[in-house]
Amino acid sequence: MGAAETSGRERFDLGDFLLESGEVLQGAFLIYRTLGRLSPARDNCILLPSYYSGTDASYDRIIGPGRALDPARYFIVLTNMFGNGVSASPSTLTNSCAGAGFPKVTIRDTAAAQHRLLSERFGISKLKLATGWSMGAMQSLHMAALYPDFVERVLAVCGNAKCWPLNQAFLEGGSAALRADATYEGGCYSAPPETGLRAFGRVYAGWAYSAEFFRERLYEGLGYADLEAFLKGWEDDHLEHDANDLLAVLHAWRHADAGKALADITARTVLMPCDTDTYFTVRETELEAAEIGHAEVKVLHSPYGHCAGAPGRFDTEAREVEAEMLRILAD
Template sequence: MPAPTDHELFSLGDVVLQHGATLRDAKLAYKTYGTLNAEKTNAIVYPTWYSGRHSDNEWLIGTDKALNPDEWFIIVPNMLGNGLSSSPSNTPPPYDRARFPNVTFYDQVECQHRLVTEQFGIETLALVTGWSMGAGQTYQWAVSHPEMVQRAAPFCGSSVTSPHNQVFLESITATLRADAAFAGGWYRDDAWPTTGLRAFARVYAGWGFSQAFYWQEEWRKLGASSLEDFLIAFWEGFWLDERDPNNLLAMAWTWCHGDVGRTPGFDGDTVAALASIRCPVLAMPAEKDLYFPPEDEQWAAQHVPRGEVRVIPGIWGHFAGGGMNPDDTAFIDQGIRDVLAMDP
């Protein structure tokens, strides 16, 4: 599926990133759904996830959903690194391709904060929500701008990337670098490291869904006729679909180094950062998520003054948050509906 073109670009100018590099003439791609009210009090931020684009978030937006564009003004900012916002694939030298600088969750949210405040003049957000890396950005919003975020609903994600999660990220990124065609990140447009991307997909396949998902052959519900067909059509097909390897590595670095404790002022103290969150936080981990198990969110919630955890039941693992299983979608939608009804 070609990358979407129905977005707008917000010019960030020169952005000094947390690790010291200056990303010049940076751009943040975004799309909005609904209308901002006169008081500018109905805004929701719904960030994207690893390799996801704004259109990939639309399954949770609709007049029949809690994220109802007839009621809310929903802003979906694309992460730096995802190919639509400033990324290795679209940044001019000297920070193009393999030289693209490291971007933290803090950097992502600061750019989004500028979009929200400068482009729209919004001073308060009714909700921030997101899946996977979108959940990491949700936590970062609540820590970076507690005066602004009224509610937060991260699902299938975390406030800090665990060591086990880091091991997973090291394994998938190693597959790209191992392909000779990768050439240290300076691969030619006509010679992408497709062998590495296929290996990347095979490793990812063992993590995205749970063991029970495969045992019960739930992949048949996604149109696959055999396990091999699922590995090729779903997994390889997804990662070979205009997913630039340097972009994947840039986003993986952001994910791997996620930790709200690295927000300026907290000196690496994740617990203190979580304790600083003022708004109600409803975390919704998936029961069998191999990246972000419920135990991780239960640990975080005990440090958030108004933290709550609701576990998404079932066997779809991390992809319980991907909008593919109706039961999981209904659970997440109800959770968002409930948190929107909470007093900020």
């Protein structure tokens, strides 16, 4: 992690944190960053939770003066979820919860920890907006479902409150590929399981974008000479991550389900799926919108699949997401 990414980070200690499973995450903590100033009324806070393989720094490209996320107007809190290698994770703990001893953490657990951070450290009783991409969207929806009086607005980009069956199948494939490496040793490895990490990245790459993206060789526009170079790039990217961290967050994603609490959401809710996303499909987003009852569904039309909603990655899609954010904040 570079100095630019870690600058300004703070730590919120949670002690021995009781999890949804009944296990205890010993010495739990969240690492977060804030931008802007909290208003005297404490009513201008926006929450951006991290996404899979991302950190608080991953949203930087969509924050700035004159943007929807303008620190001159809002108090922006960027959080790192449990397991992501920044907050309490297999790779960051040194107690019995380190490494293979890391307990099964869920999205509900991270949402509960974030609620404590916002309410206890900052005295916030209501969020202006909870928003994020992918697992950031999952956390935002859980926050609104579990704490309905706490969240005024939700903008969930390419993410659901539940991991639906096709999504589960994708995640199981990646998990199996990583665990099949003999050097993984059930999470007790002494050196990174490189073969498993490479396999994980290669499996992941085939799902992140759409059929059109591959058919039309759109990866060339991202700087890859051919398909093999693209797949190799995803392999190399995953070598930068700790295997147990990847699997800890994957477990949270795989088992996400806000359940009947979706009906408790009172926040103004906008769901933005991409029409070519194979993780979080339009149809399953529509089913969740029906459970919420008052949610709007605004479909992103893009050949970039799940990655269409990645913060600032593709100009056209980023402008569409930002326009929706401006609209919901203005209401």
